[in-house]
Amino acid sequence: QKEVEQDPGPLSVPEGAIVSLNCTYSNSAFQYFMWYRQYSRKGPELLMYTYSSGNKEDGRFTAQVDKSSKYISLFIRDSQPSDSATYLCAMKGGATNKLIFGTGTLLAVQP
């Protein structure tokens, strides 16, 4: 089983839709969970950062962590064409500080 699994998409939605992006993981030591946005040929840009279980909201973005199910989500409300990018989940925990990334989900928001 892969340490972090993420559906690569592509996911295409109309402008204004609610987008749901998800990752599952297998390592119960993970405690820190991040979502990054990556535009083509650019570096990952940090969107959301959460510790342990629960929800965190920042503007149109909401991150959810369910440690009991080893499942994390990112919701984007009122999606815009400028949200079109690859969304990467990443996590870390235990004895290491390295981030483990998902494959990324390619999102296209159609105007």
Next chain:
Amino acid sequence: EPEVTQTPSHQVTQMGQEVILRCVPISNHLYFYWYRQILGQKVEFLVSFYNNEISEKSEIFDDQFSVERPDGSNFTLKIRSTKLEDSAMYFCASRRGPDNSPLHFGNGTRLTVT
């Protein structure tokens, strides 16, 4: 907003040549990292660096790779003898402090080995 800067944005080199990728981390950050992303694949960890020494490295980071912080601002990744499979985007990242500080990435250097 402070950012991690990387130079050059694109580097083309011949197989067997040495290459140095440069990074300027965010100024008050103490932990530095290199990650790479082969085209179409995951972002993967190479090495972490703190207090002037390597704190962790992956199995990818073999004897051909080295890192250095030659002064108070730069952080470099050297590949001694490049191979075709080293072609990738190389991302430098930094974070301020202990576990609860997030990691910030630069825009990467695209390395092409011919």
